[in-house]
Amino acid sequence: MKTGENRIEKDKNAKDGLLDRIAAESGCMYLSDLRGCIFKGRCRFVVAGIAANDYPVKVWEDAVYYIIGTEEEFKTAEAAKQRLLEYL
Numbered sequence: 088m089k090t091g092e093n094r095i096e097k098d099k100n101a102k103d104g105l106l107d108r109i110a111a112e113s114g115c116m117y118l119s120d121l122r123g124c125i126f127k128g129r130c131r132f133v134v135a136g137i138a139a140n141d142y143p144v145k146v147w148e149d150a151v152y153y154i155i156g157t158e159e160e161f162k163t164a165e166a167a168k169q170r171l172l173e174y175l
């Protein structure tokens with residue numbers, strides 16, 4: 088995985104940050120609510136509705152890391168999205 092700086096830059100260039108989008112559409116008051124299991128069902132629904140190609144694979148990897156807590160590398164954004172859905 089590359090340094091966080093590169094991923095943050097790509098996330099800023101996306102129309103909205105993926106984590107911010109998931110949190111907002113799930114009704115989470117705070118971004119850190121994504122880590123707790125309180126909103127898991129809503130988060131799964133939101134993630135399922137986001138097209139994988141809306142965000143680069145590195146942004147999806149960051150979401151996996153933030154929400155699941157494991158640093159993983161994926162070949163495609165779709166694979167990262169599916170990993171997140173498996174967890175949720």
